[in-house]
Amino acid sequence: MEEYHQTTTTTTKQYYSELGWTSTLLIALLVFFFIMILVHLLNVLDRRSIIRKMIIPYSSPWGLPPLRSKEYSKQLVLPPGDKGWPLIGHSIGWYLAVASSHPPRFVEEQVRRYGRIFSCRLFGKEAVVSADPMFNRYIMGNEGKLFKSCYPKSFRDLVGKNGVITVQGEKQRKLHGIAVNMMRMEKLKFHFLEDIQRVMLQVLDHFQDNQLICLQDLAINLMVNQLLGVSSESEVNEMAGLFSDFVDGCLSVPIKLPGFAYYTAMKARETIVAKIKKLIQDMRVQGAAASSDHHHPNLVGHINGVLARLVLHEEEDQQSCCLPDEAIADFIINLLFAGNETTAKTMLFAVYFLTKSPAALKQLRAEQESLRRRDGNGDDQMLTWEDYKAMPFTQCVIDETLRIGGIAIWLMREAKEDVEYQGFMIPKGCFVVPFLSAVHLDETFYKGALDFNPWRWMEPQNQEKRNWRNSPFYAPFGGGARFCPGAELSRLQIALFLHYFAARYRWTQVKEDEMSFFPSARLVNGFQISVTRARQQEDALPS
Ligand code: HEM
Numbered sequence: 001m002e003e004y005h006q007t008t009t010t011t012t013k014q015y016y017s018e019l020g021w022t023s024t025l026l027i028a029l030l031v032f033f034f035i036m037i038l039v040h041l042l043n044v045l046d047r048r049s050i051i052r053k054m055i056i057p058y059s060s061p062w063g064l065p066p067l068r069s070k071e072y073s074k075q076l077v078l079p080p081g082d083k084g085w086p087l088i089g090h091s092i093g094w095y096l097a098v099a100s101s102h103p104p105r106f107v108e109e110q111v112r113r114y115g116r117i118f119s120c121r122l123f124g125k126e127a128v129v130s131a132d133p134m135f136n137r138y139i140m141g142n143e144g145k146l147f148k149s150c151y152p153k154s155f156r157d158l159v160g161k162n163g164v165i166t167v168q169g170e171k172q173r174k175l176h177g178i179a180v181n182m183m184r185m186e187k188l189k190f191h192f193l194e195d196i197q198r199v200m201l202q203v204l205d206h207f208q209d210n211q212l213i214c215l216q217d218l219a220i221n222l223m224v225n226q227l228l229g230v231s232s233e234s235e236v237n238e239m240a241g242l243f244s245d246f247v248d249g250c251l252s253v254p255i256k257l258p259g260f261a262y263y264t265a266m267k268a269r270e271t272i273v274a275k276i277k278k279l280i281q282d283m284r285v286q287g288a289a290a291s292s293d294h295h296h297p298n299l300v301g302h303i304n305g306v307l308a309r310l311v312l313h314e315e316e317d318q319q320s321c322c323l324p325d326e327a328i329a330d331f332i333i334n335l336l337f338a339g340n341e342t343t344a345k346t347m348l349f350a351v352y353f354l355t356k357s358p359a360a361l362k363q364l365r366a367e368q369e370s371l372r373r374r375d376g377n378g379d380d381q382m383l384t385w386e387d388y389k390a391m392p393f394t395q396c397v398i399d400e401t402l403r404i405g406g407i408a409i410w411l412m413r414e415a416k417e418d419v420e421y422q423g424f425m426i427p428k429g430c431f432v433v434p435f436l437s438a439v440h441l442d443e444t445f446y447k448g449a450l451d452f453n454p455w456r457w458m459e460p461q462n463q464e465k466r467n468w469r470n471s472p473f474y475a476p477f478g479g480g481a482r483f484c485p486g487a488e489l490s491r492l493q494i495a496l497f498l499h500y501f502a503a504r505y506r507w508t509q510v511k512e513d514e515m516s517f518f519p520s521a522r523l524v525n526g527f528q529i530s531v532t533r534a535r536q537q538e539d540a541l542p543s
Pocket of ligand 1: 176338
């Protein structure tokens with residue numbers, strides 16, 4: 001009997017050991033998935049208010065206020081939505097959409113289910129996403145009051161503690177004010193217009209016939225020149241290299257170990273800051289020498305750019321006079337970061353769209369050609385401010401490029417306090433995302449929303465919508481207290497680029513391409529084109 005017992009126990013043991021780890025793991029996984037699905041279903045039901053109506057007044061396990069209490073009945077609810085999968089929420093769906101050529105895809109799916117303002121879970125946080133033009137404007141308009149911009153600490157460390165992009169409150173207002181002042185209309189007319197054209201011609205002159213080119217280089221040349229006043233090729237190239245490392249780090253996983261992009265970016269930042277400080281010292285020396293020797297033109301000739309105007313206190317704006325060198329360096333790095341990628345990519349996308357739309361390219365060339373013939377503007381003659389103001393179709397091309405290929409497709413905000421909006425409650429600390437491109441690509445607001453159609457901006461019914469400073473339907477430069485201070489400058493750069501490049505060169509696309517917006521806006525195959533300088537007679541007859 002004992003034997004039998006022993007045999008049975010041994011057999012059971014053997015059986016379990018034979019069943020082994022594989023089966024135990026399988027069962028554990030099944031249980032885990034079962035729980036995940038259950039939690040997911042509960043989340044969905046909870047957001048659809050079914051559970052809230054059923055359950056007794058206990059505190060909600062999903063972080064909602066106590067149910068059925070008096071206070072709760074007075075309280076508003078989160079916008080509808082679900083929390084997606086446990087732990088990861090909707091992050092994968094979000095990622096797949098922004099990495100595709102149609103970034104609002106995920107948002108559009110949720111909008112179909114829950115409406116233009118919905119809640120979800122992104123990057124481990126409760127989030128409210130908006131594809132609603134009015135709510136987007138409300139969020140941007142209440143910057144610093146009900147909402148504040150929010151970036152991860154790793155990004156804040158990279159752009160610096162005086163970075164206008166990440167600072168808040170009084171400091172942001174001050175730095176934003178300085179940026180607006182440095183790039184306002186008169187500055188564009190008297191400082192930037194000529195500088196941009198000089199650098200542009202310098203870069204374009206290097207293009208050989210049938211050369212494969214990188215449009216990104218042109219933009220960094222422009223930015224480095226206009227912000228730092230640097231124009232020597234070697235200096236610009238060095239800065240461009242450092243800056244490219246810096247940008248890669250801003251968009252990478254923040255691992256501060258040698259070999260990782262974030263670490264390289266931190267090192268690049270240190271070098272850029274050191275270089276800017278050195279430039280500041282040189283400028284002070286030259287500035288002092290120039291003011292004591294008015295007969296020495298070479299001394300001042302070298303000093304131009306935003307940095308010099310800040311350092312030599314040429315600005316009427318008193319605010320800019322009291323910035324310490326460290327803050328000036330951060331300020332310039334922020335302008336470089338915010339201005340370079342955005343402008344470069346918009347130029348790139350404009351050429352990409354024009355390549356796909358021969359009719360638009362033909363009309364743009366004709367317009368630019370007529371400017372060159374106007375007032376006898378020859379090949380070497382620079383455009384005037386009046387010329388810039390006489391490019392209506394080119395402006396439509398820029399607007400349409402920004403609508404479809406807008407670089408800032410969504411903004412990051414956080415609710416500073418519980419915010420009530422149209423019957424919804426957005427709790428304090430909630431991640432809030434105005435998804436700008438979901439509005440820009442919404443068929444309700446734009447007929448044939450996915451088509452590149454610059455002519456739409458000529459239609460009388462679109463004139464109000466087109467006002468990019470405060471239109472709820474078209475906000476490629478954001479709005480409110482963080483409205484892009486470089487908006488006018490970038491438009492000027494893009495227009496001049498289209499004049500010198502699109503109108504004077506012919507190109508063929510070497511490889512098919514498509515847009516992606518992850519980790520940043522780009523054309524996945526780098527948009528390789530082979531360029532050829534148009535011959536004079538061909539120039540005169542746009543094809
Ligand atoms: C096509 C080109 C550009 C686009 C689409 C663009 C878009 C934007 C957007 C949407 C914002 C608002 C961000 C937010 O609210 O969180 C912004 C902010 C900003 N932009 Fe631009 N931008 C462009 C060019 C430039 C240029 C050329 C500069 C400067 C040289 C610049 C400097 C800035 C700065 C400093 C901010 C931060 C302002 C603040 O937070 O107070 N941008 N930009």
